[in-house]
Amino acid sequence: MERHFDQELADLKENLLRMAGFTEQSVAQALKALVQRDDALAKKVDADDATLDKLEIEIDDRCIKLLALRQPTATDLRFITMAMRLSGELERIGDQAVNIAHRAEELNREPLLKPLVDIPRMAEHAQGMIHDSLDAFVYAKPNLAREVIKRDEKVDLLNRQLHRELTSFMIEDPHTITRCLNLMSVAHNLERIADHATNIAEDIVYLYEGRDIRHQNE
Amino acid sequence: MNASLTVTQSKREGAAVKTKESQSLPLTRPATPGGKETTSRGTPVSEVAFEVDSLSCWFGQHQAVQDLSLQIPAKAVTAIIGPSGCGKSTFLRSLNRMHELVRGSRLRGQIRLFGENIYGPRIDPTLIRRRVGMVFQKSNPFPTMSIRENVTVGLRLNGVRNHIALEERMEKALRMAALWEEVNEHLDRPGTSLSGGQQQRLCIARALAVQPDVLLMDEPASALDPIATTKIEELIQELKKDYTIVIVTHNMQQAARCSDYTAFFYMGRLIEYDKTDKVFTNPSNKQTEDYVTGRFG
Amino acid sequence: MNTSSRYHAWRKVKNLTMSGLSFTCATLVIAPLGLVLFYLITAGAGAIDWHFFTQLPKPVGETGGGMANAIVGTLTLLGLASLIGVPVGVLGGVYLSEYGGERMNWWIRFGADVLNGVPSIVWGIVAYTLVVVPLKGFSAYAGGVALGFMMIPLIIRTTEEVLLLVPNGYREAALALGIPRWRINLQIVMKTALRGIVTGVLLAGARIAGETAPLLFTAFGNRFWTHHLKDPIAALPLQIFTYAISPYDDWHRQAWAGALVLILMIFLINIGVRALTRERFSGATR
DSSP states (O other), X not given: OOOHHHHHHHHHHHHHHHHHHHHHHHHHHHHHHHHTTOHHHHHHHHHHHHHHHHHHHXXXXXXXXXXXXXXXXXXXXXXXXXXXXXXXXXXXXXXXHHHHHHHHHHHHTSOOSSOOOHHHHHHHHHHHHHHHHHHHHHTTOHHHHHHHHHHHHHHHHHXXXXXXXXXXXXXXXXXXXXXXXXXXHHHHHHHHHHHHHHHHHHHHHHHHHOOOOTTOOO | OHHHHOOOHHHHHHHHHHHHHHSSOOOOSOSSSSGGGHHHHHSSOOSEEEEEEEEEEEXXXXXXXXEEEEEEETTSEEEEEOSTTSSHHHHHHXXXXXXXXXXXXXXXXXXXXXXXXXXXXXXXXHXXXXXXXXXXXXXXXOTTSBHHHHHHHHHHTTTOOOHHHHHHHHHHHHHHTTOHHHHTTOTTSXXXXXXXXXXXXXXXXXXXXXXXXXXXXXXXXXXXXXXXXXXXXXXXXXXXXXXXXXXXXXXXXXXXXXXXEEEEXXXXXXXXXXXXXXXXXXXXXXXXXXXXXXXXX | OHHHHHHHHHHHHHHHHHHHHHHHHHHHHHHHHHHHHHHHHHHHGGGOSHHHHHSOBOOTTOOOBOOHHHHHHHHHHHHHHHXXXXXXXXXXXXXXXXXXXXXXXXXXXXXXXXXXXXXXXXXXXXXXXXXXXXXXXXXXXXXXXXXXXXXXXXXXHHHHHHHHHSOHHHHHHHHHTTOOHHHIIIIIIHHHTHHHHHHHHHHXXXXXXXXXHHHHTTTBOOSSOOOSTTSOBOOHHXXXXXXXXXXXXXXXXXXXXXXXXXXXXXXXXXXXXXXXXXXXXXXXXX
């Protein structure tokens, strides 16, 4: 039987997807601002964050009302609680995008240290992870989510590698310290983004399988 | 779940694409769940169906409703909750002048239905009851009548003779009550041959057939199993597009699920009256809080 | 252990005694009926033949003849009585259950119960005073009035009872549909209770069908066909009475036969009532 509640859940999902799309876009624009040295785009990412915050509040408010009014159970309950978590993760990814945009603005004030290679690679991984974890959500593919979780390792590896490389840069030439620190910060932001994507993936597994797979190999 | 939640990804990407073009996220959707509810929820009470002014009701010496005033919005669902004996049913029955049928009952105060005082000196209660339909706790299709006759009884006994019109109204009412598909093959079977949930929907159809403005429901699902209850609740959501609905329920969850506004009664008094989401997420009154959280009542 | 089993045995004895007693009493109810029927059949069945239902009584001395006029007369009187008793009784019952105030109802019920206890001969006197005297003669009308008056209190009470059995939910549902009160009573409440009302009417009919006393100086009896309701009319109980106190053997036999037919008529009505009530419980009212 089709319930009115189903329509409300579908609306909630739609809102979540809009927020997800917007988050992905923010991350992409922040990186574009960095790579193409585009200050205006960086400022836009900063400004757009308010919208993401608003969406998060809106989704959480909706979830609380649904919890209070519909007393959801089973899949419905998991979906609504996961929606609240998802909105939080997405909002934080958005915050990381804002951080990257800020770093980009600072980097843009100085000449390019060197052509960016590892950062875009890391970014590609992190973005892929966001994208796939959200796909796992949309298409109800918990296995895709599991696979995303495994990919976090790679981003961590790249981050450490970049760390070492930038450290050696700084040792060689102290003039690069500011730029290297900014780039390290960006790498760190990307690593955080990948972590959030991992969290999302874990939530998706819980949503569709009802199994909590967090903190299992610690 | 999958069926309802699988909004295609195009929406997610679509949203992103759109924002790229327009450079801002269109946040036109209001923050309330369910698009259709927005008009009644988003804006303050637009049109008032009932205006109740310092209403008091008595049974003999016992005062069941005490100096109660509230406004019930049109085309929305207003739920009345409260522990047994809080006067909620009495209040409901005062809205279609059924309270006065009880021997020894009295009533004071004013009730206006779309501006007209229903207790005015020249008002025929029978005509008020035609405008304000009622569905009872126990489904009560007339046992001597078929399904068809049950639905049309309100029209026939009020003098409608035209068979074509009767058939039309019957089908419309049964469709609105979400019963048509289940019974259209055997309209001549007795109304009492249906299942409990179907009988209750038949009673709703019977009430709808006279085309009232308002539908009062007195614990319409309390005698039904969960599935039948869900069906009635879904039906209420559909009906509020066309009707003002006032539902009395001792089931708080039901009030939460299917109403837009909730009034909490206690000992014959109105304790709190607000939008349902407010009452159930953040009630203003301590007694309401205790009741909706199940601490008393 | 021991005491409890002894206690148990004592309880068994009590139980057996009580059920034995009630069984005996129940048999005492059935037994007379059986005896009466048996005696009636042995004494009366012989006199029942086709002529009994089709012919008028023969003059003294001639054998044969029947009670056709009395059978028709009884049915006519029942019909006339119903014309008075059914509408007044049913509407009175409707008033009691649907309209009356408590005080008024108390008086009506009290009145009906007293009337129920009034000896039937008194009804005969009432009808005599009201009908026979003004019309200057015995008549079918007078008999009908006497029996009709007797039906009223019976029907009032049974109608009230069955109407009160109609769940209030139906009245409320109908009122909430904005249906006028009189239509609700007529087309919903009475329709729902129709079987019960008919049952009450039939029982009242069965009750008065055998009345003799009120007919003695109202319908009076008639050896011939009655062509006008203003004339005296025959009735089975009257005929039986007349024949039974006569000195002729043939008439005695006919009286037995008449009694048998009368009993069978009442029997049939009762069976009809049973059929009606049985259906009511298995049928629509769930």
